[in-house]
Amino acid sequence: MSMIEFHGVEKYYGKFHALKDINLTIDRGEVVTVIGPSGSGKSTLLRTINGLEHITEGELIVNDFDLADKHTDMNKIRKNVGMVFQHFNLYANKTVLENITLGPTLVLHRPKDEVQKEAMALLDMVGLVDQAHKFPAALSGGQKQRVAIARSLAMKPRAILFDEPTSALDPEMIGDVLDVMQKIAKQGMTMVVVTHEMGFAQRVGDRIVFMADGQILEDSRDVKGFFEHPQEPRAQEFISKIFNH
Amino acid sequence: MQNFIDAYSQVNLAFLLRGLWVTVEVSVTSIFFSFLIGTLLGIARYVKVRFFSSLVGFLIDLLRNLPLLLILFFTYFALPKIGIRLGVIPASIVAMTVFESAMLAEIVRSGINAVPIGQMEAARSNGLSYAQAMIQIILPQAFKKMIPPIVSQFISLVKDTSLATIILLPELTYHAQIVYGQNANYAIPMFVALAVLYFIANYTLSIGARLINRRLNHA
Secondary structure, three states, X not given: OEEEEEEEEEEEEXXXXXXXXXXXXEEOOOEXXXXXXXXXXXXHHHHHHOOOOOXXXXXXXXXXXXXXXXXXXXXXXXXXXXXXXXXXXXXXXXOHHHHHHHHHHHOOOOOHHXXXXXXXXXXXXXXXXXXXXXXXXXXXXXXXXXXXXXXXXXXXXXXXXXXXXXXXXXHHHHHHHHHHHHHHHHOOOEEEEEOOOHHHHHHHOXXXXXXXXXXXXXXXXXXXXXXXXXXXXXHHHHHHHHXXX | OHHHHHHOOHHHHHHHHHHHHHHHHXXXXXXXHHHHHHHHHHHHHHHOOOOHHHHHHHHHHHHHOOOHHHHHHHHHHHXXXXXXXXXXXXHHHHHHHHHHHHXXXXXXHHHHHOOOHHHHHHHHHXXXXXXXXXXXXXXXXXXXXXXXXXXXHHHHHHHHHHHHHHHOOOOHHHHHHHHHHHOHHHHHHHHHHHHHHHXXXXXXXXXXXXXXXXXXXXX
């Protein structure tokens, strides 16, 4: 069963060709890591999946909804597809707990007490129960990102998109966030993770996608094999640059 | 010294306070309406509704670049020619509201612009509609940033009500003029009284804003 399907997707920003003939099918429960040099279209690819960017051409099916169709209600897709950002984007005017409960109460119309109980359980899972009533400004980057993950889990999504979730964090904080992501992966969540964490890609990823210049150059379910023997010259260059330091 | 004692007779002070009352009345009413209208116009400019937003933008630019005095003339002397006859107080309120709404709309728009784009992206990704994201996330943060410029704008508004002496609005400055018009020796005492009264009115406004700001910071 596929969760996300790209068929011949093209994306232009004016004249700039950001995504070139993207074909990619992601199954339910799959953990896909997307790597590649900056400006290669990784984030753009991710952002098309929940409609933050519109595709110019081609077909994009997410959770059985057609994103190219103008009549598709984006909110229906976004209810089912969570997103975790590089810069966390926690609601600055809401407490940690409110950040998590806002979506389920306002969008899913679920009872507040029930949602709060679940939110506290999620905070427990990410190790931040004692921060529930603080505002985001009082948290460290790693804490913010774990709250952001809890916020997207609270919607009980079918899939979660991660846009460089650890790139803005101090090295010491990265481990905590990756641990949480690994837990979620083990629970069978469909995950698309744009990242520079090659260790995470190898340990947790079921599949690796390498992008450069708006194209998918490699797409492999043999993650270890990809890192040992990348096929494309561009991928070889990328891998050797990363591991030579 | 004797001039001061004579100038601040009970009758004159009561007369000044009646003027102050009109100043407050016109200011508070204009603040109320211009805050409402300015917020709506500012949002309309931000969300970019085709045609409507450009029209609003044009009107705002037009009004912001005209002297308030001219707008007062138009509402009091020109509107009657097309059948809209307003008394001095309503005319002053309309002119002030029209002008201040335009100024506030720009403050509101720039306040919304100052909220990082990631807040809207996160809210939409969370499943919130555009309107829900605006009401729950964007506007509360924007208003917090807007408080200082809005307060400055309202302080100008209170002071600018004195421009309406030109259409004989019986406000504070006008009443002071009447008092020293009868006795030129009262001019300086009246100026001092004006300074004190305007200061008290505007300083109260600033303190009120500070209290609101403090509550928002704790909320």
